[in-house]
Amino acid sequence: xxxxxxxxxxxxxxxxxxxxxxxxxxxxxxxxxxxxxxxxxxxxxxxxxxxxxxxxxxxxxxxxxxxxxxxxxxxxxxxxxxxxxxxxxxxxxxxxxxxxxxxxxxxxxxxxxxxxxxxxxxxxxxxxxxxxxxxxxxxxxxxxxxxxxxxxxxxxxxxxxxxxxxxxxxxxxxxxxxxxxxxxxxxxxxxxxxxxxxxxxxxxxxxxxxxxxxxxxxxxxxxxxxxxxxxxxxxxxxxxxxxxxxxxxxxxxxxxxxxxxxxxxxxxxxxxxxxxxxxxxxxxxxxxxxxxxxxxxxxxxxxxxxxxxxxxxxxxxxxxxxxxxxxxxxxxxxxxxxxxxxxxxxxxxxxxxxxxxx
Numbered sequence: 001x002x003x004x005x006x007x008x009x010x011x012x013x014x015x016x017x018x019x020x021x022x023x024x025x026x027x028x029x030x031x032x033x034x035x036x037x038x039x040x041x042x043x044x045x046x047x048x049x050x051x052x053x054x055x056x057x058x059x060x061x062x063x064x065x066x067x068x069x070x071x072x073x074x075x076x077x078x079x080x081x082x083x084x085x086x087x088x089x090x091x092x093x094x095x096x097x098x099x100x101x102x103x104x105x106x107x108x109x110x111x112x113x114x115x116x117x118x119x120x121x122x123x124x125x126x127x128x129x130x131x132x133x134x135x136x137x138x139x140x141x142x143x144x145x146x147x148x149x150x151x152x153x154x155x156x157x158x159x160x161x162x163x164x165x166x167x168x169x170x171x172x173x174x175x176x177x178x179x180x181x182x183x184x185x186x187x188x189x190x191x192x193x194x195x196x197x198x199x200x201x202x203x204x205x206x207x208x209x210x211x212x213x214x215x216x217x218x219x220x221x222x223x224x225x226x227x228x229x230x231x232x233x234x235x236x237x238x239x240x241x242x243x244x245x246x247x248x249x250x251x252x253x254x255x256x257x258x259x260x261x262x263x264x265x266x267x268x269x270x271x272x273x274x275x276x277x278x279x280x281x282x283x284x285x286x287x288x289x290x291x292x293x294x295x296x297x298x299x300x301x302x303x304x305x306x307x308x309x310x311x312x313x314x315x316x317x318x319x320x321x322x323x324x325x326x327x328x329x330x331x332x333x334x335x336x337x338x339x340x341x342x343x344x345x346x347x348x349x350x351x352x353x354x355x356x357x358x
Contacts, residue, residue: 014159022141024045053082063082099125101157108134164186178243192227201248211249212248214233285306298323301347
């Protein structure tokens, strides 16, 4: 198994994918700027999304998890499973409130180019059905703020639907083994198992590639108990616990894709939190300008972040800017994803500090 690339937060990967999906739905990969209408063809869109999941290493590894144990038969099978279990996973409602999928469907319906276009009906919506279950012709999201809102609402859906999948990957396990069938494990148990694993790794002091001692197991369980298990021995002897410990002991250094940043993501067993708007591109503009004035980022880096927030692909956002390309080559050895993450983290630290000031 290959070593992990530079550590990237799981929610960053989900956010990048939401932006890509928004661009595909909007026809930005095929239509010119002058074209005002995009025709939504579900099967054609499915093939483009599937191809993206398969061909983009960031998504195939960090989102789909082709490295998980046991590994899937191939990246195509893993991508199909991710589509079924995340993109087309119904998002449950909370006390009669609209779900993130309902809000996404309402936004898509508001762009209908057809008279009296019907929206999707029939039970809880998935991200996919919210995008493709309504009008077949949409007025394109031409303004940057409009496209950002589409990406934002897709991200809200993915935050909700992706959580069980992400928690399974954090354990180093294959979602196909633990999310389907009669023995499917609930998201609360998966979250508890991850808390236990984190405590256990601390007890083992980084000495992986071996079985933990009984003392280490008991100390970890005391710190992070598993609901439904009376002690560490019971969890370790169960199917999930045994798989987690086998994965931990089977390699010199556990390769875990970190989804710790998805703290507000809700899964099937948890009520979905009420949607709150993320910072829009317009709201972010003053902070980006302030970061430039403070010397935290350069003006071309501000423009790069603004373009990404507006829904542009990384390649489009980078464009032909010589400053960015020189920085990318000299400091990041051409790794665009690593550069964008470092830039995002640098900017986020400035924004957090700015917000904390009286």
